[in-house]
Amino acid sequence: MSESAERDARHAARMQRKKALIDQKIAEAQDEYGLLLVHSGNGKGKSSSAFGMLARALGHGMRCGVVQFIKGAASTGEETFFRRFPDEVSYHVMGEGFTWETQDRQRDIAKASEAWAVARQLLSDESIGLVILDELNIALKHGYLQLEPVLADIQARPLNQHVVVTGRGAPAALIEAADTVTEMTLVKHAFKAGVKAQKGVEF
Amino acid sequence: MSESAERDARHAARMQRKKALIDQKIAEAQDEYGLLLVHSGNGKGKSSSAFGMLARALGHGMRCGVVQFIKGAASTGEETFFRRFPDEVSYHVMGEGFTWETQDRQRDIAKASEAWAVARQLLSDESIGLVILDELNIALKHGYLQLEPVLADIQARPLNQHVVVTGRGAPAALIEAADTVTEMTLVKHAFKAGVKAQKGVEF
Structure with a gap:
């Protein structure tokens, strides 16, 4: 041979x-049931991975919901793109920019509560197969939302509904409750090396 | 107070x-130029993060290209979804399933070479703003493609073109050449806990 x-x-x-x-x-x-996924860590890809799953779910004919808790200030490419499909994607931008842009804790708390009211509606809608709670971890970490009622609403969702929670610093109880947890770890980042944030990559 | x-x-x-x-x-x-991003590691989200970036880039009006090197056997949700936009996304599924499904090394090598020929065309097309080379790392790791010519083609691409390479076990020289590298680390996975792979989440 x-x-x-x-x-x-x-x-x-x-x-x-x-x-x-x-x-x-x-x-x-x-077993076949809706999963709770958490994307955390300091690396890139927490939100974009959730939006990739959104495309995947749409390819399977699912209806989907998105609530963005923090990033809302900038109109991102994802938002522009997924708003093309209003019958398939229920898209809600609730935050008003990063907290270090707003400088007002009481307003951040009020905005987070409004965002959670929208999330609760999606989490009780049997026709929605996937819900993305983008940057929810940040709202939890800063204490803008309380973890217990948030977790209770997530756990009371329809049996076949998938939920993805993104953001740095996922609370331990959320990780405990999750089916799948991915930590996005920064190995190397162009931004740190002095490269400007790029359209289509960073936003 | x-x-x-x-x-x-x-x-x-x-x-x-x-x-x-x-x-x-x-x-x-x-600086403003096209970035080379690498998504590696054992966790979820390497490919779906790339597809989230695809949605983001489409939202910014960019034309995009996708070459899937390995996963082609199953028609995934992403493929179904992004094929809706043939003028905006040049989508190529070149692999014929995971290597442990095909059991034929010489055929895998031939298929990988065909896939790279398609990738080279995208990498020389000025009108394409983002190229996803999905599971290229697997083809490199198994020696189906040689790293040096692959890297040379990537580095010779148009100045403003972004490239995302996904797959476990990214070679060191690719990490060295990349602008941004993210390691997706598995913290917890439903599949390992005995839950069936779920439509819209895993495929």
Whole structure:
């Protein structure tokens, strides 16, 4: 057997074992219900990953809801794009910019409460398959919203509804309650190296 | 001063310092050019974050290209969704499923080369503002493609074109060449806990 053919044969054997393992895991995984996902950490991709899931869900014909708790000041590309589909995406920008732009804690609290009222409606709507609560973690971390009622509303949602919560500093109880938690870790960032925030990448 | 008013005042002072720091960083960041981003790690969100950026870029009126190197076997939600916009998104599914499904190394190599030919075209097209090379890292890791010519093509792209490379196990030289690198770290995963892969979340 040539060296290359041997390598191919080893590869095929290794992949066969891997396939068997993965098929078994899939067969074992039987529950089907809406998941609670949390995207946290200091890296990029927390919100954009949620918006990628939104595109994925729309591809499966689901109706979706979005509440942006903090980022609302700037009209982002995602908002412009997903507002093209008003029958499929219920899109709500509730925050008025980052808290360090507003400088007013009482107004931030009032705005966060209004945003949560909208989120509650989405979380009680059986026709909505995916709800994105973008930057909710920031509102929780600053104490603009209380964790207990927020978690209670999330847990009382329709059985098949997925929820994605994004933002740095996810509270421990939210991580505990979640099905899937991803920490986006910054390895290297162009912005830190002196590159301007880029349209289509950062906003 | 009441306890609550004091807390609000401290908050305002802290946020003012934060705003000053951030404004300064933005002023310092002057370059404007297309970025190379790498999404790696074992967590969820590598591909979906890239697809969120795609939505963002479309919201800014950019034309975009996608090459999926490995995942092509299953018709995913993203593909169904983004194929709605053929004038804006040039979408190419080149892989034929995970390597452990195909069990044939020589075919995987041939397919990866075909996929790279398509990627090269996108990477030389001035009208494309964002190119997603989905699961390219997997093709590199298995040696289906050689890193040096791949990197050379990426670095020869139009000045304002952004590129996102996804997949576990990004090679060190790619990380070195990238502007922004995010490691998606698995904290907790429903699939591992025995929950079936969910439509709109996992695929």
